[in-house]
Amino acid sequence: MNKEEQYMQAAIKLARKNLDGSNGGPFGAVVVKDDQVVGRGSNEVIKNNDPSAHAEVVAIRDACRTLNTYDLSGCIIFASCEPCPMCLGAVYWARIDKLYYAATKDDAAEAQFDDAFFYKELALDPPKRSMASSQLLREDAVKVFKEWIESGQADKIRY
Amino acid sequence: MNKEEQYMQAAIKLARKNLDGSNGGPFGAVVVKDDQVVGRGSNEVIKNNDPSAHAEVVAIRDACRTLNTYDLSGCIIFASCEPCPMCLGAVYWARIDKLYYAATKDDAAEAQFDDAFFYKELALDPPKRSMASSQLLREDAVKVFKEWIESGQADKIRY
Numbered sequence: 001m002n003k004e005e006q007y008m009q010a011a012i013k014l015a016r017k018n019l020d021g022s023n024g025g026p027f028g029a030v031v032v033k034d035d036q037v038v039g040r041g042s043n044e045v046i047k048n049n050d051p052s053a054h055a056e057v058v059a060i061r062d063a064c065r066t067l068n069t070y071d072l073s074g075c076i077i078f079a080s081c082e083p084c085p086m087c088l089g090a091v092y093w094a095r096i097d098k099l100y101y102a103a104t105k106d107d108a109a110e111a112q113f114d115d116a117f118f119y120k121e122l123a124l125d126p127p128k129r130s131m132a133s134s135q136l137l138r139e140d141a142v143k144v145f146k147e148w149i150e151s152g153q154a155d156k157i158r159y
Numbered sequence: 160m161n162k163e164e165q166y167m168q169a170a171i172k173l174a175r176k177n178l179d180g181s182n183g184g185p186f187g188a189v190v191v192k193d194d195q196v197v198g199r200g201s202n203e204v205i206k207n208n209d210p211s212a213h214a215e216v217v218a219i220r221d222a223c224r225t226l227n228t229y230d231l232s233g234c235i236i237f238a239s240c241e242p243c244p245m246c247l248g249a250v251y252w253a254r255i256d257k258l259y260y261a262a263t264k265d266d267a268a269e270a271q272f273d274d275a276f277f278y279k280e281l282a283l284d285p286p287k288r289s290m291a292s293s294q295l296l297r298e299d300a301v302k303v304f305k306e307w308i309e310s311g312q313a314d315k316i317r318y
Binding site (some may be wrong): 043061151 | 163164167168171174175178180184185197204205208209210211213216219220223224227228229230231237239240241243244245246247248249250251252253254255256257258260261262263267268269270271273277278280281282285290291292293294295296297300301303304306307308310312314317
């Protein structure tokens with residue numbers, strides 16, 4: 001078994017740990033930097049009453065604690081299942097270099113998880129989505145962005 | 160000013176609070192249930208070294224703590240900016256009923272935030288994305304999903 005397969009086995013083991021359903025769904029992830037596991041996560045939505053506590057997000061937060069940074073450049077993430085849009089977004093924001101995944105979002109859909117449906121929803125313009133959304137007070141919010149740009153912050157910080 | 164505008168003003172105020180850049184970007188959100196604010200959030204990526212700590216995710220976590228649940232059905236979220244894919248994914252997973260947003264993802268792009276770019280990336284098939292990704296050990300991960308389905312969990316829990 002090569003190194004990548006070993007890390008993926010670790011992610012799948014974290015998924016398997018959740019098979020009793022008390023923590024959340026059967027998903028696991030590990031974050032690796034310089035051949036060291038720096039973050040581990042399994043789904044903790046139910047355990048922590050946190051809908052954002054998917055395995056990848058939990059593993060990313062764990063890695064950030066370990067490395068004391070919000071920037072995981074140079075890291076690789078191994079996920080037992082293709083990340084949902086929320087988790088893939090988190091992987092991008094964390095600036096992770098590479099993603100390995102095992103099961104696909106269609107495999108997850110067979111197990112009744114909504115990942116595939118959410119991908120379709122996010123690709124639509126807001127008015128076409130199943131969730132209602134409306135725009136309100138755009139000018140007031142844009143004013144805040146303008147002040148941000150004028151203060152020079154926009155050039156310094158990107159995350 | 161109607162109720163919806165008042166809630167959005169509260170979200171924009173939370174965005175404005177971040178203009179000094181020490182917590183994170185200038186984004187804010189509030190979650191409302193039955194005409195009560197049950198969750199508040201501003202971006203805390205830098206403050207907490209947590210790339211998932213966008214305003215909407217922070218507000219959702221706060222609302223879940225307040226209401227002691229991972230299911231925010233019946234709630235509305237007000238965000239100072241159109242949510243990025245990660246946050247919109249979190250809004251869907253939390254089963255929030257409706258989204259109000261002020262600035263758009265293109266307004267955010269002008270302030271150098273990558274939301275619009277990430278939307279384009281997520282809509283692509285994995286091999287076409289700028290971030291490298293590979294599939295590995297699918298069979299092992301699917302086995303975990305099969306055990307999940309056989310145990311009857313898939314029919315009970317969806318989140």
